[in-house]
Amino acid sequence: MSEQVSASAPPQMVNVQINGVWHEFPKGTRVIEACEKAGSYVPRYCYHKKLSSPGNCRMCLIEMGLPKMGPDRKPELGADGKPVINWMPRPQISCAQDVSEGMGIRTDSPLAQECRKGVMEFLLINHPLDCPICDQAGECRLQEFSVEYGRADSRFLENKVKKPKNIELGPRVTLDDERCILCSRCIRFCQEVAQDDVLGFVDRGSHSVLTAHPGKRLENNYSLNTVDICPVGALTSSDFRFQMRVWFLKETKSFCTSCATGCNTVIGTREDVIYRQTPRENDAVNSSWMCDYGRLNFNYLQSEKRLLEPEILSGDKLVPSDWNTAIAHAAAQLKHFSGWEIAIIASGRMTNEELWLTRQLATTLGVDLIDIVPRTGPGDDILLSVDRNPNTNGARLLGVTSYPGARLREIVDGVASGRIRGLVALGEDAADIGLTPAQLAGLPAFVVLNLLANNSTAAATALLPSFGFAEKRGSMINGKGRLQRLNRAVRGPGQARDDWEILRDLIQAYSGRNGIYSIEDVFRQMSESVPALAGLSLSKIGDLGVQVLEIEQSPAPLWELESEKAAR
Amino acid sequence: MAITVSRPKLNFRERLYLPAILSGMAITMRHFKNMLFGRTKVTMQYPEEKWDSHMPEHYRGAPALVRDDTGRVRCVACQLCEFICPPRAIKIIPGEFPAGDKFAKVEKFPHEFDIDMIRCIYCGLCEEVCPEQAIYLRKDYAITGFTRADMVHNKEKLLEIGGVMHGVVLKWNEKK
Numbered sequence: 001m002s003e004q005v006s007a008s009a010p011p012q013m014v015n016v017q018i019n020g021v022w023h024e025f026p027k028g029t030r031v032i033e034a035c036e037k038a039g040s041y042v043p044r045y046c047y048h049k050k051l052s053s054p055g056n057c058r059m060c061l062i063e064m065g066l067p068k069m070g071p072d073r074k075p076e077l078g079a080d081g082k083p084v085i086n087w088m089p090r091p092q093i094s095c096a097q098d099v100s101e102g103m104g105i106r107t108d109s110p111l112a113q114e115c116r117k118g119v120m121e122f123l124l125i126n127h128p129l130d131c132p133i134c135d136q137a138g139e140c141r142l143q144e145f146s147v148e149y150g151r152a153d154s155r156f157l158e159n160k161v162k163k164p165k166n167i168e169l170g171p172r173v174t175l176d177d178e179r180c181i182l183c184s185r186c187i188r189f190c191q192e193v194a195q196d197d198v199l200g201f202v203d204r205g206s207h208s209v210l211t212a213h214p215g216k217r218l219e220n221n222y223s224l225n226t227v228d229i230c231p232v233g234a235l236t237s238s239d240f241r242f243q244m245r246v247w248f249l250k251e252t253k254s255f256c257t258s259c260a261t262g263c264n265t266v267i268g269t270r271e272d273v274i275y276r277q278t279p280r281e282n283d284a285v286n287s288s289w290m291c292d293y294g295r296l297n298f299n300y301l302q303s304e305k306r307l308l309e310p311e312i313l314s315g316d317k318l319v320p321s322d323w324n325t326a327i328a329h330a331a332a333q334l335k336h337f338s339g340w341e342i343a344i345i346a347s348g349r350m351t352n353e354e355l356w357l358t359r360q361l362a363t364t365l366g367v368d369l370i371d372i373v374p375r376t377g378p379g380d381d382i383l384l385s386v387d388r389n390p391n392t393n394g395a396r397l398l399g400v401t402s403y404p405g406a407r408l409r410e411i412v413d414g415v416a417s418g419r420i421r422g423l424v425a426l427g428e429d430a431a432d433i434g435l436t437p438a439q440l441a442g443l444p445a446f447v448v449l450n451l452l453a454n455n456s457t458a459a460a461t462a463l464l465p466s467f468g469f470a471e472k473r474g475s476m477i478n479g480k481g482r483l484q485r486l487n488r489a490v491r492g493p494g495q496a497r498d499d500w501e502i503l504r505d506l507i508q509a510y511s512g513r514n515g516i517y518s519i520e521d522v523f524r525q526m527s528e529s530v531p532a533l534a535g536l537s538l539s540k541i542g543d544l545g546v547q548v549l550e551i552e553q554s555p556a557p558l559w560e561l562e563s564e565k566a567a568r
Numbered sequence: 569m570a571i572t573v574s575r576p577k578l579n580f581r582e583r584l585y586l587p588a589i590l591s592g593m594a595i596t597m598r599h600f601k602n603m604l605f606g607r608t609k610v611t612m613q614y615p616e617e618k619w620d621s622h623m624p625e626h627y628r629g630a631p632a633l634v635r636d637d638t639g640r641v642r643c644v645a646c647q648l649c650e651f652i653c654p655p656r657a658i659k660i661i662p663g664e665f666p667a668g669d670k671f672a673k674v675e676k677f678p679h680e681f682d683i684d685m686i687r688c689i690y691c692g693l694c695e696e697v698c699p700e701q702a703i704y705l706r707k708d709y710a711i712t713g714f715t716r717a718d719m720v721h722n723k724e725k726l727l728e729i730g731g732v733m734h735g736v737v738l739k740w741n742e743k744k
Binding site for chain 2: 128129131132133137165166241242243245247248
């Protein structure tokens with residue numbers, strides 16, 4: 001059967017009795033999922049809805065029954081007109097079985113409760129009392145279920161089994177085998193999602209341990225997802241290790257800006273310091289995963305190279321200034337030139353709002369020569385995109401570029417020939433596109449808006465420090481045409497300002513007030529003039545984003561095509 | 569709602585006031601007499617005299633960190649006290665024992681441990697919450713300093729107040 005037919009046909013529904021109440025579920029629903037939907041959460045360690053079900057932790061044991069069949073092979077009906085259920089004498093695992101017509105489930109019967117208590121006791125037999133030093137404490141399933149379903153004391157008098165601790169399983173993952181409860185989630189993740197089958201169990205019984213294949217390491221670009229799905233503290237992130245207890249972290253929903261995929265994330269912060277990023281489920285973008293490269297790519301926001309105050313060129317060196325002076329200074333410098341003498345280098349890392357304001361700035365200045373800097377890297381078939389700019393589609397949609405990088409040659413040539421005398425570099429290093437320090441130093445007006453000092457910032461005539469992705473609000477369109485929203489997780493450092501405010505002030509220095517006082521105003525004006533964004537607002541984007549563009553080809557090949565074109 | 573307070577009905581003796589005044593005067597005179605003969609002592613001459621020896625067992629003074637019998641700082645920087653501390657007086661920066669260290673098995677220790685004694689309210693929740701029995705409220709009450717920085721007890725100061733606590737936390741011992 002083709003996929004289209006199955007998608008259009010309504011799913012077949014089956015009747016299931018859960019804790020005495022009859023519910024309807026589509027055929028093929030896992031019993032454990034059905035119970036959760038019915039409001040009776042079944043505890044589980046090994047089951048993960050994005051992975052296969054081995055049924056090896058036994059935590060999800062429930063009591064199950066099937067309809068009692070009469071001699072005519074039809075279910076016998078009770079007084080209420082519902083099938084009579086034949087309860088099985090033994091508990092069943094709910095994670096490896098689909099619901100069926102007339103099935104009965106008891107998640108809280110004395111049998112089920114007793115089973116959970118027994119499983120908890122067995123799991124805790126060899127578990128170390130590491131909670132005070134364990135990074136998982138606070139988000140540990142073993143802690144949670146121990147409180148909910150376990151017993152308060154231990155009956156275990158024997159010596160606990162000694163296993164390897166504090167093992168470097170890979171460059172980013174630390175393993176503690178004593179904490180491992182052998183759920184095999186990490187093994188299945190590496191087999192099924194990361195396509196890098198390096199983990200496995202060795203030895204038997206109480207001495208079973210998780211380990212990497214001899215001579216191999218867990219070093220694929222998705223290794224830190226095993227840390228997320230590990231229900232206990234066996235696998236911990238070496239980067240986050242001992243940095244901060246999880247209960248201190250303020251969690252902000254955002255998305256990763258390290259490539260065009262835009263994996264949905266949660267940013268964990270405390271007192272304006274970012275400690276970690278973890279993936280957030282969004283089946284339209286990243287399922288439940290994200291790559292290690294994107295996950296760990298936030299430390300630059302806390303780097304020493306952050307620009308902290310606006311600076312203007314006075315005499316022959318940059319001196320700190322205040323914002324009003326710096327904006328006025330930058331605007332006055334560009335005013336000397338007509339539009340064809342100015343070029344704008346924008347960035348595919350800017351939000352839609354900023355790109356739209358950049359477009360406005362270009363219009364105000366009469367500038368035609370504007371482009372973004374392409375940024376590529378090796379991609380994979382899982383999540384990582386070849387296009388490392390998170391908002392290439394936004395830049396295209398808002399008319400900042402048609403082929404990213406196509407006009408950069410023209411800018412370099414223009415500067416070299418002396419035709420271009422005013423350059424605006426927004427979030428990009430002008431040295432990266434091939435401009436030499438001497439050429440940049442020779443520019444009468446070189447306005448730089450960036451968050452980090454780079455090779456060209458020293459040559460700026462006006463330096464405007466801006467915010468990073470976790471410090472601002474805004475929207476971007478990912479490689480698949482999905483509009484997603486950034487939320488502010490931390491405050492920006494020093495006197496740095498939100499990019500859109502700087503751009504607005506620059507525009508206002510020429511054209512006076514334009515009715516923009518908040519980022520919502522920017523989005524409103526943008527949505528009024530861009531049909532694809534019509535009727536949307538930042539709050540309407542929601543946490544999971546909105547599909548705004550139909551991208552026929554996957555972004556990677558399309559991108560390659562374009563960079564080839566640009567190179568010609 | 570307004571509350572009506574009923575006035576007591578005074579009898580003749582009470583309305584006269586004089587008996588009450590005289591009995592009050594008698595008490596005053598008795599105290600005066602005791603003072604003259606040195607039988608009452610109302611003022612303790614602090615700091616020459618101190619109350620320390622009378623301090624009850626449950627007295628809550630300055631919080632302090634303790635070492636165990638092997639000399640290890642008992643604290644493993646779990647930061648539960650930092651979390652529970654109502655005035656947010658505690659600040660901990662965790663550190664990791666390097667491989668090969670005598671205490672490498674414990675993995676974690678407080679690299680920095682500061683208690684701001686201006687903020688501390690001596691509530692004792694840190695002692696109560698500590699899973700390692702590493703922080704105790706001692707009987708020190710005269711916490712003084714000339715600057716705000718003086719009033720922040722760092723790890724060294726806290727260990728100096730705390731000393732060694734012999735006890736029963738054996739879980740970090742090497743397994744057999």
